[in-house]
Amino acid sequence: MGLFTKILIANRGEIARRIIRTCERLGIQTVAVYSEADREAPFVQEATEAVYIGESQAKKSYLNMDKVIEAARETGAEAIHPGYGFLSENPEFVGRCEAEGITFIGPSADVMRLMGSKLEARKQMAEAGIPVVPGTNERLETVEDALAIAREIGYPLMVKASAGGGGIGMKLVQNEEELQKAFPSTKKQAVTFFGDGAVFLEKWISNPRHIEVQVAADHHGNAVHLYERECSVQRRHQKVIEESPSPFLNEAQRETLLSTALLGVKHLDYTNVGTMEFIFDEDRNFYFLEMNTRLQVEHPVTEEVTGEDLVEWQLRIAARESLPKSQDEIVREGHAIECRLYAEDPKTYFPSPGKVKRLTLPGDEARFDFGIVEGNQLTPFYDPMIGKIIVHAENRKATMDKMWNVLGKMKVYGMKTNLVLLEAIMKNEWFRKGEYTTTFLEEVDLDLEGERGNS
Known part of the structure; x- marks a missing residue:
């Protein structure tokens, strides 16, 4: 066609x-x-x-x-x-x-429906032989059912909305008393936000790493991965910084993760571009978290290290063409990091809409995927992300140093932004060592005084 x-x-x-x-x-x-x-x-x-x-x-x-x-x-x-x-x-x-x-x-409605339900996604991945976090694979109707199962799994636990996303419809509970309160409130939130009151329990994995695999599959039976992205720097269960390759994985673990992700893609008969998300526990065991049946915000990280255009891949697959490249032809080079610039208070994370009075971006030193230009109004109606800063270099240290330099040259005036937070992360010793988990922003004391005078 x-x-x-x-x-x-x-x-x-x-x-x-x-x-x-x-x-x-x-x-x-x-x-x-x-x-x-x-x-x-x-x-x-x-x-x-x-x-x-x-x-x-x-x-x-x-x-x-x-x-x-x-x-x-x-x-x-x-x-x-x-x-x-x-x-x-x-x-x-x-x-x-x-x-x-x-x-x-994008993919078919049937696959999207399966992966849109966290419960159904758990079932499908378990069938494919992919490890899932210990928990329930059926919706829980009553708090009594939840309490009985919680005694078998053990605390702490996550109460989750099956249709949830973006950090909504999730509550951590430490004991029976907390579960009795959280179960009805999560169920109510699930109905309010997603129109689906299905709730389930999942074992809480403490200090996890959040690592995802970029996948693509066509209508002719071909499926490939485009390597992984580390997404563990998060606030309120939403990503702030992503990088590839992950500093956490050794090559053997990487190969196991990538091949496991493709097992899931083939089991679903998935088509188009998608992302298989996993969490790693402190013993380096990994578990399927969810599948995103769309292009990810952080897709530029993969584009920078592979040289591929994922939007073009989406278009070609949707037009019923074969995948642009085979697995052997997809090569990763160097390291890439993406920072998400938000119009928000860097300490409280409260949104800070306003007019962009000044926007200075060193365009020759990084890739800037921004939705606005100087003079635009950032409204309160949508997500507070201003844009994404992506850098690529020969190794991780060079990439972090490059990002630090780029952030220092940026000027964003007119509203509060998290620019100073991004700078502080790039200089943090634990981040630089690659020793961070999803609790990084909660547990690390970052200097947010804006030593370089940005926004």
């Missing part, structure tokens, strides 16, 4: 701009959809054409399936790229696209 002539991007900000760049290189026209808050956003101007789809609130614009589908029909877009967030992992939206004869750039 050949590559697409025109695609609609059902997203906004930096990921919309990122998709536009690849489409421009490939000669594909793009349709941006935008909300009231994004009228002046760069991605609206950079797309071939743009369609207004509603008010600033996401549910009235970017989450409105009818408006998005209508925009695709009106502009003659053959395919829709969902980016990440919003409708990117919504199987109902995939079905709507199929019904309209529009190609969804």
